[in-house]
Amino acid sequence: xxxxxxxxxxxxxxxxxxxxxxxxxxxTGEAVGLIGPNGSGKSTLLRLVSGNxxxxxxxxxxxxxxxxxxxxxxxxxxxxxxxxxxALGFDFTVREIVAMGxxxxxxxxxxxxxxxxxxxxRAMRWGEVDSLSDRSIRALSGGEGQRVFLAMALAQEPxxxxxxxxxxxxxxxxxxxFLSIVGGRIAxxxxxxxxxxxxxxxxxxxxxxxxLREGAVRIDGxxxxxxxxxxxxxxxxxxxxxxRHPETGMLYVLPAVGDRPQPQAFDSQPS
Amino acid sequence: MTRPGQVSRRGATRWVxxxxxxxxxxxxxxxxxIGPVAIPFRRILGSLLGETEGLTAIQEVIVWQLRLPxxxxxxxxxxxxxxxxxxxxxxxxxxxxxxxxxGVASGASTGAALAILLAGGIAVLLPxxxxxxxxxxxxxxxxxxxxxxxxxxxxxxxLAGVAIGSFFSSITSFLIFLSSGGEKLSDILFWIMGGLxxxxxxxxxxxxxxxxxxxxxxxxxxxxxxxLALGEETAQHVGVNPDTLYRWILLLTTIxxxxxxxxxxxxGFIGLAIPHIMRLLLGPDHHRLIxxxxxxxxxxxxxxxxxxxxxxxxxxxxxxxxTAFFGAPFFLYLLRxxxxxx
Numbered sequence: 001x002x003x004x005x006x007x008x009x010x011x012x013x014x015x016x017x018x019x020x021x022x023x024x025x026x027x028t029g030e031a032v033g034l035i036g037p038n039g040s041g042k043s044t045l046l047r048l049v050s051g052n053x054x055x056x057x058x059x060x061x062x063x064x065x066x067x068x069x070x071x072x073x074x075x076x077x078x079x080x081x082x083x084x085x086x087a088l089g090f091d092f093t094v095r096e097i098v099a100m101g102x103x104x105x106x107x108x109x110x111x112x113x114x115x116x117x118x119x120x121x122r123a124m125r126w127g128e129v130d131s132l133s134d135r136s137i138r139a140l141s142g143g144e145g146q147r148v149f150l151a152m153a154l155a156q157e158p159x160x161x162x163x164x165x166x167x168x169x170x171x172x173x174x175x176x177x178f179l180s181i182v183g184g185r186i187a188x189x190x191x192x193x194x195x196x197x198x199x200x201x202x203x204x205x206x207x208x209x210x211x212l213r214e215g216a217v218r219i220d221g222x223x224x225x226x227x228x229x230x231x232x233x234x235x236x237x238x239x240x241x242x243x244r245h246p247e248t249g250m251l252y253v254l255p256a257v258g259d260r261p262q263p264q265a266f267d268s269q270p271s
Numbered sequence: 272m273t274r275p276g277q278v279s280r281r282g283a284t285r286w287v288x289x290x291x292x293x294x295x296x297x298x299x300x301x302x303x304x305i306g307p308v309a310i311p312f313r314r315i316l317g318s319l320l321g322e323t324e325g326l327t328a329i330q331e332v333i334v335w336q337l338r339l340p341x342x343x344x345x346x347x348x349x350x351x352x353x354x355x356x357x358x359x360x361x362x363x364x365x366x367x368x369x370x371x372x373x374g375v376a377s378g379a380s381t382g383a384a385l386a387i388l389l390a391g392g393i394a395v396l397l398p399x400x401x402x403x404x405x406x407x408x409x410x411x412x413x414x415x416x417x418x419x420x421x422x423x424x425x426x427x428x429x430l431a432g433v434a435i436g437s438f439f440s441s442i443t444s445f446l447i448f449l450s451s452g453g454e455k456l457s458d459i460l461f462w463i464m465g466g467l468x469x470x471x472x473x474x475x476x477x478x479x480x481x482x483x484x485x486x487x488x489x490x491x492x493x494x495x496x497x498x499l500a501l502g503e504e505t506a507q508h509v510g511v512n513p514d515t516l517y518r519w520i521l522l523l524t525t526i527x528x529x530x531x532x533x534x535x536x537x538x539g540f541i542g543l544a545i546p547h548i549m550r551l552l553l554g555p556d557h558h559r560l561i562x563x564x565x566x567x568x569x570x571x572x573x574x575x576x577x578x579x580x581x582x583x584x585x586x587x588x589x590x591x592x593x594t595a596f597f598g599a600p601f602f603l604y605l606l607r608x609x610x611x612x613x
Binding site: 047050051052071072073074075076077080081083086087088089090091092093096097100101103104108149152153156 | 364491494497498499500501502504505507508509510511512550554555556
């Protein structure tokens, strides 16, 4: 499913836009990474696309339908989102949570159909949480928990998957296992928009990167075009070495620790 | 084999509901059988099933005009309070929420106290005043907590509820001060302590449809409240509109709680503890939680009331004394034995 963002702007407080005149077109099956410093507007842009927020100006369309007229339920049939962290209000089981992904597709009073059950089980296999089915979500590690919410999103059978820094609180192994699951969905043709801090992981997961700075698109292109020393210095104020993984040939970005970041490049906006 | 953190609820659900249904039937029997005046159970049963002989005229009145309405009102009020508590805890995603958190009880008390002071003789005005006071309190809280064109945050709602609650309590205290020494003072105090003593068929006729409709409507939102447990944004991502949910649940719980309080005063503990206990037994799924709370709250109030009117017969204890005195230790026991995983 295609996403068209046209001149979208959004401000939480009047006069301090967090997203400013952003235009992006994301084609069906494309996987796009959103990178940029804290407060550059990544999360806000994702919330505009997910329908949590409505743009002050401009428009966002899914396959040509404006989000404004769609309503939460119809949006939820088309796109799903995984956040950095999720509230765990009560101790639901893993399966109960994944099953909530079926809400947009099912009627209130009807029982789970076979199609629902299959979608839930498939999503749990994809998320590699099928063995945790009866466990309480509160008894899981952070990495397992994030995979549960990924499975919940996949149970929605969305055409578009939005991910807002989903690996921030995970250790290295769980970051990789999470992103490899997302990679599998990308390979199957799911449209993915992923905000992520780790530039090396971004370059290995997606085929197009949009670099944001102060709420505007600074550069948009392939990982090779975007992840250059110059762009990273301009946007993050950090000197970094760019290299290629000796086995996979993928780009990696290695910031110089101990180097004093250039202060002017750090944004002034709160995230 | 259950590993730590593994939850097995399918078996539990069935027996919990079986026990609750048996208890509810038992409560009806208990409520009409037990009282200061001993009446043989077989005669009562006969009368309930339509036999005209068997009971004396006085016994007839005791069973039909006192005990039966009182028991039914107990089931309705207890169920209403427990379901309101469940919905409030679900909405606020906080197990400490109670049906009174938005000032319903304080508003109702003020309304009732005013009604007693200004129109002590007119019986209808007491529940009416309580209902209006309760509704007014919540309306003020909601209006104050709501930012221009938005949805109030949980935090502001709770704070506004506390503030408005204290405000109404101070008015009630002032009204009590004004009435000091008179007969109206004990009327007000007794009303505030709560009880089923004023039960009659008119009250049941009003309360029964309200409880049925509101509990049904809250059950309608069960899965929305489940999704809300994962946060407002996540709920929205699966197509649940948090604004609609907030408005409806606040409206429905206010009607439920206000009518319960209007007919039986402010009975504490049920709305806080029953949802909690049911959640410990059944898990957090509101599809199960809401009907289970309705049954358990109703039974608990009827049993407490039976105790309240027999323990010191012919004097009657305020039922709130019983609900908290026996409920709290049981609640603490469950908390400890279930490992306090709230």
